[in-house]
Structures are given as structure tokens and as C-alpha cells.
Amino acid sequence: MKYRIITHGNCTDGYCSAFVVKKFFNVFFGTTLTEQEIQEIPVLGVQPQDIQAGKVHFSSGDIVVDLPPSETKIFFWCDHHLTNKPTASLPKNYHWKATPSCSGFLIDIALEKGAKSSKELLEFRKVIDINDGAAYTKKDIKDCYYKRKNYQQHSPLQKLAMIGSMFNTRDRILNDEIFRTLLTSDLGETPLSSESLWQLNPLIFHRAQLESFELWRKNVDTYLAYDAEAQCVIQDDRKAKINIGVPDRFYSYMKFPEASYHVNLRIIDEEKKARVGIGSNIFHKERCKVNISELCQELGKKFGGSGGGHFYVGGAVVRADKVDEALAFILEAFKKKE
Numbered sequence: 451m452k453y454r455i456i457t458h459g460n461c462t463d464g465y466c467s468a469f470v471v472k473k474f475f476n477v478f479f480g481t482t483l484t485e486q487e488i489q490e491i492p493v494l495g496v497q498p499q500d501i502q503a504g505k506v507h508f509s510s511g512d513i514v515v516d517l518p519p520s521e522t523k524i525f526f527w528c529d530h531h532l533t534n535k536p537t538a539s540l541p542k543n544y545h546w547k548a549t550p551s552c553s554g555f556l557i558d559i560a561l562e563k564g565a566k567s568s569k570e571l572l573e574f575r576k577v578i579d580i581n582d583g584a585a586y587t588k589k590d591i592k593d594c595y596y597k598r599k600n601y602q603q604h605s606p607l608q609k610l611a612m613i614g615s616m617f618n619t620r621d622r623i624l625n626d627e628i629f630r631t632l633l634t635s636d637l638g639e640t641p642l643s644s645e646s647l648w649q650l651n652p653l654i655f656h657r658a659q660l661e662s663f664e665l666w667r668k669n670v671d672t673y674l675a676y677d678a679e680a681q682c683v684i685q686d687d688r689k690a691k692i693n694i695g696v697p698d699r700f701y702s703y704m705k706f707p708e709a710s711y712h713v714n715l716r717i718i719d720e721e722k723k724a725r726v727g728i729g730s731n732i733f734h735k736e737r738c739k740v741n742i743s744e745l746c747q748e749l750g751k752k753f754g755g756s757g758g759g760h761f762y763v764g765g766a767v768v769r770a771d772k773v774d775e776a777l778a779f780i781l782e783a784f785k786k787k788e
């Protein structure tokens with residue numbers, strides 16, 4: 451069998467999911483591959499919309515994690531996105547569950563199949579759930595998204611943020627290269643202790659990212675708006691005079707603690723499409739009653755694209771000339787639920 455791992459590209463949970471599959475490959479599949487053979491299994495990072503648009507060509511040995519399922523039958527599929535909740539019973543080697551992270555779900559499956567547990571593995575499981583499920587406290591956000599006085603020590607959660615900063619630079623080619631390289635080199639027990647990874651010095655990337663977050667926040671401050679009626683922060687990137695820094699997706703809730711939701715809009719694909727991102731205030735999920743996954747799916751259908759995600763966060767791609775209508779539709783949905 452010619453195996454290949456296809457995972458959510460540029461995403462920390464996507465990275466960690468592929469890592470867990472490789473780490474427990476023989477446990478998952480009852481195979482007897484050597485470490486070298488597992489190391490060489492290629493890893494491809496793609497975006498969910500690429501699968502939805504039929505741009506990815508699958509084969510029977512594909513292992514797909516943290517992404518929508520393919521139309522054709524593949525070797526293994528595991529996901530936790532609400533949008534991809536199966537409507538019929540799943541074939542062998544297909545797994546879906548509404549969990550905070552896909553990596554955590556994969557670790558559970560591996561443990562069930564007899565993988566050896568350890569303190570580090572459980573620690574890692576805890577922080578990837580916080581990271582992908584956005585279960586941060588305000589202090590966690592300060593620790594992971596803002597510059598610090600010193601960088602001598604890192605908590606497991608900070609380590610994960612540092613790893614993510616290596617493939618979330620503004621250079622897409624570099625991101626893909628790092629993502630792939632990190633997953634086809636020697637793997638430690640978890641990403642938190644993988645020597646080959648830490649040799650690349652994630653701190654350099656992380657400090658640069660914290661600087662980029664700050665630049666981004668300063669720029670976005672010039673046009674970030676709040677709709678009190680919809681209790682929604684609107685980040686319309688069409689209003690940006692310059693394009694600088696790396697987006698800090700939790701800034702809206704730090705700046706507008708009274709907000710329940712956040713919407714961001716960006717034109718992509720040579721002005722033909724727009725990307726809409728919607729989130730809920732991670733510090734006040736009790737206020738957020740709108741199912742964002744459903745809302746994003748609806749947006750995709752109504753405004754000529756596709757969409758999906760989780761209960762509290764999601765994204766959609768719509769036609770660029772329909773963005774204003776889409777925004778009005780979103781704000782209306784939030785007002786109705788109050």
C-alpha cells in the first residue's frame with residue numbers, strides 16, 4: 451500500500467494530527483513499518499475548501515485528517531469539524547467526533563488501540579485541545595499572542611504557539627516547506643519534545659510573529675468597528691490602507707469584551723471571491739447561541755461559495771460582489787438570536 455497523509459495545512463491541529471498518525475502508525479493500522487519507512491510517508495497540507503471544490507485527487511492509500519472526507523473511498527479518515535458530521539454510519543477506518551481538536555481525538559483512538567500513554571502525551575493532548583478549541587483564558591492569550599519580557603521558559607501551551615508560528619509566516623511557500631519538512635523528519639514523543647523541530651529554533655519565528663501580531667493590531671485599530679445591536683466586531687479588510695503583520699484572531703475580544711461575535715472579510719482570488727471568517731467571543735461562549743458552522747454553510751450556499759466549521763467558529767468563501775449582502779445577512783442572524 452502506498453500511504454500518504456493529507457492534513458489541514460498551515461494549521462497547528464493539522465500539523466499535530468499528522469504527527470500523531472505517524473507516531474502511532476503501526477498501532478492505528480496493525481502494520482509493521484520501520485521508523486524510517488514511517489518517516490518517509492509524504493505529508494500534504496491542504497485547505498478544506500480545496501477538497502470541497504474537488505481540487506485534491508485522492509487515492510486508496512490516503513490518510514485524511516482534520517479535513518472533510520473525500521468523495522472516493524480512502525484508507526483512513528478522521529475529523530472533528532461539525533460541518534463534516536456524517537449522516538450515515540461510517541465504514542471501517544473512518545472516524546468522526548465533535549472534539550476540541552482532531553489531534554486529541556486521534557490520541558484517544560490510539561490509546562484505545564493499545565498505544566502506550568505517558569505524562570507528556572497527556573500534557574500534549576491537553577494543550578492541543580486548548581489551542582484548537584480556543585479554550586484560552588485571557589492570561590493564556592497574553593502569554594501566547596503578546597510580546598513578553600523574557601523568553602527563557604515556555605509553558606506547553608506557549609510551545610505549541612511557537613511551533614505554529616513556524617508555518618504561519620507571510621510566505622506561503624516557506625510555510626509549506628516547513629510544515630512538510632517537520633513532518634518528514636525524526637519525530638520525538640510529541641511535538642513538544644521533538645528534537646529535530648526544536649533545532650530549527652521556533653523562538654526566532656515566534657518572536658517575529660509576536661512583533662507581526664503587534665503591527666497587525668495597530669493597523670487593524672484604524673478600521674475595526676463594533677455593531678452594538680448585533681454585538682459583533684466587524685473587521686472589514688477592504689478598509690485597510692496597508693496590509694501588514696499577521697492576524698491575531700483573538701484581538702477583537704480583548705478590545706471589545708462586550709462583543710459576542712467577530713466577523714472578518716477579505717477579498718481573495720483576483721477579486722472574484724471573498725473570504726468570510728466568523729468567530730465567537732472565546733471568553734464568553736455562554737453568550738454565543740448562533741451555530742457558526744451552520745451559518746457559514748448557509749452563507750456559502752446563498753452567496754455562491756462554500757463554508758463550514760465548528761459551533762463557535764467557522765469560515766466561508768463567497769462571491770466578491772456579494773460580500774455586503776453576506777455581511778448584512780450575518781448581522782441579521784446575530785440580532786435575531788439576542
Ligand SMILES: [Mn+2]
Nearest residue numbers: 463516552582
Ligand atoms: Mn482541527
